[in-house]
Amino acid sequence: MKPQLQLDRQLCFALYAASRAMTQVYQPLLAPLGLTYPQYLALLVLWEQDGITVKRLGERLQLDSGTLTPLLKRLESAGLLQRQRSKDDERSVLIHLTQTGKALEEQAAVIPATLSCRFGDAGGEHSAQLRDTLHQLTRLLQGSSQP
Amino acid sequence: MKPQLQLDRQLCFALYAASRAMTQVYQPLLAPLGLTYPQYLALLVLWEQDGITVKRLGERLQLDSGTLTPLLKRLESAGLLQRQRSKDDERSVLIHLTQTGKALEEQAAVIPATLSCRFGDAGGEHSAQLRDTLHQLTRLLQGSSQP
DNA sequence: GTAATAAATATTGTGTGCAATTAAATTGTT
DNA sequence: AACAATTTAATTGCACACAATATTTATTAC
Numbered sequence: 175m176k177p178q179l180q181l182d183r184q185l186c187f188a189l190y191a192a193s194r195a196m197t198q199v200y201q202p203l204l205a206p207l208g209l210t211y212p213q214y215l216a217l218l219v220l221w222e223q224d225g226i227t228v229k230r231l232g233e234r235l236q237l238d239s240g241t242l243t244p245l246l247k248r249l250e251s252a253g254l255l256q257r258q259r260s261k262d263d264e265r266s267v268l269i270h271l272t273q274t275g276k277a278l279e280e281q282a283a284v285i286p287a288t289l290s291c292r293f294g295d296a297g298g299e300h301s302a303q304l305r306d307t308l309h310q311l312t313r314l315l316q317g318s319s320q321p
Numbered sequence: 322m323k324p325q326l327q328l329d330r331q332l333c334f335a336l337y338a339a340s341r342a343m344t345q346v347y348q349p350l351l352a353p354l355g356l357t358y359p360q361y362l363a364l365l366v367l368w369e370q371d372g373i374t375v376k377r378l379g380e381r382l383q384l385d386s387g388t389l390t391p392l393l394k395r396l397e398s399a400g401l402l403q404r405q406r407s408k409d410d411e412r413s414v415l416i417h418l419t420q421t422g423k424a425l426e427e428q429a430a431v432i433p434a435t436l437s438c439r440f441g442d443a444g445g446e447h448s449a450q451l452r453d454t455l456h457q458l459t460r461l462l463q464g465s466s467q468p
Numbered sequence: 469g470t471a472a473t474a475a476a477t478a479t480t481g482t483g484t485g486c487a488a489t490t491a492a493a494t495t496g497t498t
Numbered sequence: 499a500a501c502a503a504t505t506t507a508a509t510t511g512c513a514c515a516c517a518a519t520a521t522t523t524a525t526t527a528c
Contacts, residue, residue: 176426178433181365181381185448186343188455190362191383193340194485195462196333201486212514215337218328229476234328236338239477241515248513265476265523279323286325293461301332304454308335311451314440315342341515348516359484376506386507388485395483412493412506 203285207278213249214282216242220255220271221279227266228257236316254278350432354425360396361429363389367402367418368426374413375404383463401425 181187197211204214212235219234220226228242235242246269249255254275260266290298328334344358351361359382366381367373379389393416396402401422407413437445 175369176430179365179368179426179429181362181369182456183449183452184362184365184433185452185455186347186358187362187365188452188459189336189340189343190358192455192459192462193336194383195459196336198486199462200333210513211333211337215328215331215334218326218331218334221326222322222328227476236341237514238516240479240517243478245514259477263476263524267477279326282326283323286331302330304458305330305332305335307451308332308339309329312335312339312342315339315346345516357483374506384484385486387487387509388483390508392484406507410494410506414507 199289200285203288207281208252209278212237212241212245216245216249217254217275217278217282220269220275221282224271224276225268227260227268229266231269249275346436347432350435354428355399356425359384359388359392363392363396364401364422364425364429367416367422368429371418371423372415374407374415376413378416396422 177183200211200214204211207214209217215235216231219231223230228239228246232238232242246255246257250257253272255272256270257267258270260268324330347358347361351358354361356364362382363378366378370377375386375389375393379385382389393402393404397404400419402419403417404414405417407415
């Protein structure tokens with residue numbers, strides 16, 4: 175057995191397990207809103223900036239059209255947003271929240287509060303530091319594949 | 322706009338993005354071995370402990386049979402392992418690496434070295450600390466859903 | 469101004485993840 | 499022993515991720 179291959183020593187597995195555990199914590203909070211976790215992330219972006227393109231959304235979430243197109247179609251048929259070709263540049267598709275989609279932000283607003291109640295420090299100093307470390311790591315990892 | 326809903330403030334998104342970025346770094350290193358990233362993780366466990374059950378593997382990876390059964394079938398048809406019902410308890414399925422599956426460990430062994438070369442500290446103190454923090458977080462998150 | 473190139477999205481196909489259900493075997497209880 | 503409850507995998511169905519390709523539109527070269 176090669177020690178450098180032990181599962182529990184792998185940063186990659188620690189990330190993978192933590193990310194999935196996090197998703198599972200969100201899932202019951204999102205179910206009442208009829209959202210999946212990636213759909214929620216997409217809406218976080220749209221609540222910040224409505225009327226952006228699929229490309230811009232993909233940049234924020236680090237997801238490509240292969241993932242976003244069907245996801246956005248589902249949100250569209252749920253009545254939360256509309257997709258329409260840009261008139262300036264007909265290659266682009268603009269995403270606009272509907273009133274329903276905008277209104278959902280009110281219900282989503284309680285989620286972070288619920289989580290910090292449940293986990294104490296979840297919104298605090300410690301978690302902000304971890305978050306920043308992870309963002310740094312992400313940049314480092316992404317930088318390596320595009321020299 | 323509600324500040325507590327900003328994407329970049331969410332620990333959950335930092336995790337999600339980092340985990341996917343990590344997977345993408347591994348992907349080109351695993352492709353020559355004919356492995357996907359979750360398949361690699363499963364093999365990490367099996368190189369540590371051959372002949373375990375699907376249940377035990379699922380406990381280590383935090384994955385259920387819905388994910389593992391098809392994944393293991395693919396590894397079986399790739400000739401890396403065999404699945405057989407336990408004679409002691411016919412509910413269980415034992416997983417045994419083939420010679421090919423065992424031999425693959427040699428090729429996989431260079432992956433951690435490649436990564437620490439590329440990222441400097443990737444195998445060092447700093448990353449070990451991040452890894453432990455993430456494992457703690459995972460335990461915290463998992464504990465909350467099963468009181 | 470047209471041909472080549474690039475950019476944005478959509479489509480296709482494969483492989484996860486995971487909830488929910490099913491099926492079979494084992495264990496516990498009476 | 500008989501039967502209920504539990505355990506273990508497999509199956510089904512849905513929603514991502516993502517590579518690869520196709521399609522449409524815009525930009526660049528000439």
